[in-house]
Amino acid sequence: MEETEIGEVIGSSNTEFIAESSLLHNPPPFGSFIKVDGREPIYAVVINAYTHSLEPNRLAIAYHRSEQELRDEQPQIFELLKTKFEAVIIGHEQDGTIRHRLPPQPPRLHSFVHTCSPIEVRRLTSQLQFFRFLLTVEKAPREELIAGVIRAAYAVRDGERSFLVHAGKELVRLIGDDYEMLSSILHRIQD
Amino acid sequence: MRELRRRVGVVVNGSLVAGLEMKLDEWYSVEDIRAGKFVVIEGEKSRFFCMVIDVRLDATNPQVLADPPSEEDELIRQVLHGSATYGTVCLRPLLMMDKDEVVAGHGDPHLVKTIPVHFSVVCEAEEEDVNQVFGSEDMGTQFFHIGRPLDMETPICIDLESFVERSNGIFGKTGTGKTFLTRLVLSGLIHSNRAVNLIYDMHSEYGWQATQEAGNGRGSFVKGLKQLFGSRVSIFTLDPESARRRGIQSDFNVKIPYNQITVEDIASLSEELNLNPTAVESAYLIVNRFGREWLSELLKQDPKDIKDFAEHVGAHPESISALHRKLKRLEKFDFLQERVSEDTVYKILEFIDKGVHIVLEFGQQSSFLCYMLVSNILTRRLHDQYVMKTERFLSTGKPQDKPKQLIITIEEAHKFLNPTAARQTIFGTIAREMRKYFVSLLIVDQRPSSIDDEVLSQVGTRITSLLSDEKDINAVLTGVSNANWLRSVLASLDSKQQALLMGHAVPMPVVIRTRDYDHVFYSAMGAVEGEALAQKAQSNIADLFGDR
Numbered sequence: 001m002e003e004t005e006i007g008e009v010i011g012s013s014n015t016e017f018i019a020e021s022s023l024l025h026n027p028p029p030f031g032s033f034i035k036v037d038g039r040e041p042i043y044a045v046v047i048n049a050y051t052h053s054l055e056p057n058r059l060a061i062a063y064h065r066s067e068q069e070l071r072d073e074q075p076q077i078f079e080l081l082k083t084k085f086e087a088v089i090i091g092h093e094q095d096g097t098i099r100h101r102l103p104p105q106p107p108r109l110h111s112f113v114h115t116c117s118p119i120e121v122r123r124l125t126s127q128l129q130f131f132r133f134l135l136t137v138e139k140a141p142r143e144e145l146i147a148g149v150i151r152a153a154y155a156v157r158d159g160e161r162s163f164l165v166h167a168g169k170e171l172v173r174l175i176g177d178d179y180e181m182l183s184s185i186l187h188r189i190q191d
Numbered sequence: 192m193r194e195l196r197r198r199v200g201v202v203v204n205g206s207l208v209a210g211l212e213m214k215l216d217e218w219y220s221v222e223d224i225r226a227g228k229f230v231v232i233e234g235e236k237s238r239f240f241c242m243v244i245d246v247r248l249d250a251t252n253p254q255v256l257a258d259p260p261s262e263e264d265e266l267i268r269q270v271l272h273g274s275a276t277y278g279t280v281c282l283r284p285l286l287m288m289d290k291d292e293v294v295a296g297h298g299d300p301h302l303v304k305t306i307p308v309h310f311s312v313v314c315e316a317e318e319e320d321v322n323q324v325f326g327s328e329d330m331g332t333q334f335f336h337i338g339r340p341l342d343m344e345t346p347i348c349i350d351l352e353s354f355v356e357r358s359n360g361i362f363g364k365t366g367t368g369k370t371f372l373t374r375l376v377l378s379g380l381i382h383s384n385r386a387v388n389l390i391y392d393m394h395s396e397y398g399w400q401a402t403q404e405a406g407n408g409r410g411s412f413v414k415g416l417k418q419l420f421g422s423r424v425s426i427f428t429l430d431p432e433s434a435r436r437r438g439i440q441s442d443f444n445v446k447i448p449y450n451q452i453t454v455e456d457i458a459s460l461s462e463e464l465n466l467n468p469t470a471v472e473s474a475y476l477i478v479n480r481f482g483r484e485w486l487s488e489l490l491k492q493d494p495k496d497i498k499d500f501a502e503h504v505g506a507h508p509e510s511i512s513a514l515h516r517k518l519k520r521l522e523k524f525d526f527l528q529e530r531v532s533e534d535t536v537y538k539i540l541e542f543i544d545k546g547v548h549i550v551l552e553f554g555q556q557s558s559f560l561c562y563m564l565v566s567n568i569l570t571r572r573l574h575d576q577y578v579m580k581t582e583r584f585l586s587t588g589k590p591q592d593k594p595k596q597l598i599i600t601i602e603e604a605h606k607f608l609n610p611t612a613a614r615q616t617i618f619g620t621i622a623r624e625m626r627k628y629f630v631s632l633l634i635v636d637q638r639p640s641s642i643d644d645e646v647l648s649q650v651g652t653r654i655t656s657l658l659s660d661e662k663d664i665n666a667v668l669t670g671v672s673n674a675n676w677l678r679s680v681l682a683s684l685d686s687k688q689q690a691l692l693m694g695h696a697v698p699m700p701v702v703i704r705t706r707d708y709d710h711v712f713y714s715a716m717g718a719v720e721g722e723a724l725a726q727k728a729q730s731n732i733a734d735l736f737g738d739r
Contacts, residue, residue, distance in 0.1 A: 183267060186267045
């Protein structure tokens with residue numbers, strides 16, 4: 001059974017894309033794994049999410065009511081808000097195998113976005129070279145992002161601690177010369 | 192076979208002269224790497240046999256060392272281990288062998304002339320590697336199992352054929368098992384029959400039983416050579432009383448006539464007897480007058496008549512008086528006599544010709560003076576006899592005239608072979624001229640730094656247990672080329688039952704745990720004991736008298 005989509009691509013490039021969340025205030029979690037539907041699905045990691053007004057020159061204003069009161073009194077304002085999220089592409093599927101490299105074409109606009117199933121997360125994170133993509137991200141604090149990704153991958157592994165060590169060692173290879181960043185990530189992923 | 196090998200790491204750096212560096216695999220604990228460990232590198236075309244000489248902790252980033260993870264940061268420690276922080280092992284390649292030859296199962300390892308390519312895999316050595324390098328007892332009696340590598344159960348053998356060709360040394364601080372090693376080596380030599388041994392046994396610990404100082408059964412008695420090899424070993428003694436007290440049946444009581452003592456013998460004892468050079472010169476004057484009987488003539492003199500005696504020989508009275516006084520000490524040795532019924536040297540030669548090994552026990556006469564005097568006198572004459580025998584052999588060329596290879600074991604060798612003595616005593620000559628006359632030395636000593644460099648450089652095989660004095664370590668490494676790296680190995684030996692073998696009889700230096708000198712060893716040497724002995728006795732009785 002196909003899962004319901006969590007969003008729709010509204011802007012894309014070879015390295016990242018923007019999607020509009022299906023539910024207001026409910027984007028996929030920061031650092032979680034998502035995929036874009038298509039003949040050859042594209043995998044990505046959520047690096048940013050935000051909610052804003054539909055009209056660019058009309059800012060949301062404070063009403064000093066609780067959300068429930070607002071929904072009762074002025075339901076229309078929620079129709080004017082949108083939640084969007086941004087994701088960095090970490091790989092794609094080709095002939096049934098996951099390739100940890102950029103897809104030849106960017107995700108198509110209006111494609112649906114899904115969260116990855118635990119099995120897909122395990123497959124995706126069986127190799128961790130994609131950390132390199134995350135290190136180029138500038139829109140989010142990289143320590144937080146990588147720690148979030150490792151936690152998400154660890155969550156589908158029933159406390160398999162050796163995965164944390166393996167991920168840590170991959171990081172040493174990538175950012176061994178930046179011990180501060182390395183240890184701050186490692187501190188974040190310790191249980 | 193190759194899949195069974197346990198990986199240790201990969202080669203990352205190095206040179207032929209300075210040695211190789213290996214990055215230790217993360218799953219291999221640095222604490223399992225011991226200096227002296229034997230490892231094998233699978234190169235592209237050759238297999239290299241190496242020894243671990245140093246282990247070092249390294250980090251890719253110095254910042255890690257400045258801010259080490261705390262004890263609670265278990266994950267960080269695990270992550271850093273083997274990646275940002277790792278062990279580096281320094282290896283010394285010693286021998287190499289073509290891989291084709293390895294596969295074909297023939298060919299001998301030869302000295303390294305190159306180094307393996309980058310990232311060659313380093314593995315723990317296996318039994319077949321050890322056998323390939325050191326040979327095994329199955330390959331013939333010339334190989335004698337002397338011990339095992341530090342972390343393996345495969346026997347390491349020395350090649351006795353090469354061993355007996357040169358003078359050899361057993362060195363080590365006191366209490367590190369020199370006597371034990373010597374007994375082991377002597378057993379091997381006797382068992383294999385490669386050479387006849389003459390052992391100057393200062394403390395009477397080789398011939399009959401002695402107490403064990405270490406290992407299993409510490410404090411118990413271990414068998415002596417006579418007990419192990421029976422009639423192939425005979426015990427000569429200088430002190431029949433002591434032998435009797437210890438319940439030993441000696442084969443010959445050594446007596447030495449005064450006329451066999453030469454001035455050279457006395458001169459080499461000048462330190463022990465506190466003689467000055469003038470005394471030696473005076474002694475020559477007496478020899479001029481009385482010839483071989485000089486010593487008995489001198490000792491016969493009453494102190495009152497010394498002046499006349501000095502005038503008679505033309506020497507200074509004071510000097511002769513001092514010489515007389517000092518040499519009087521010799522009179523208290525019971526084994527020195529005016530006349531003897533049987534000449535010890537001829538007796539020794541007779542035994543040697545029969546291939547019987549001789550342990551000469553000193554019993555209570557274990558002073559340096561006595562030890563040096565007796566061993567000098569006997570060895571000098573033995574050497575003369577051997578020179579004659581060799582010359583006869585060289586002139587006739589008949590195999591039956593070939594003298595039996597003789598190995599003389601001396602303890603406290605630095606007394607004989609220190610730079611001054613080595614030029615005077617016969618042992619210096621033997622050590623230098625080596626195998627030319629079929630006589631070589633087995634030098635047992637705790638102070639190799641006091642031994643003459645020239646002698647040390649001629650020592651073929653060195654078996655060294657722990658030495659801590661820098662001077663002694665340097666001395667032991669004299670004559671070993673490029674030996675600096677062995678220093679750390681030598682200093683890190685255990686004080687018991689470990690030794691470094693290097694030199695002529697082993698293809699590469701190696702650290703061993705010495706073989707246990709126990710019942711297993713006794714039976715390997717062919718000794719029969721306990722129940723087996725009773726059975727053998729029964730069957731001998733049956734053979735002699737028939738079944739009753």
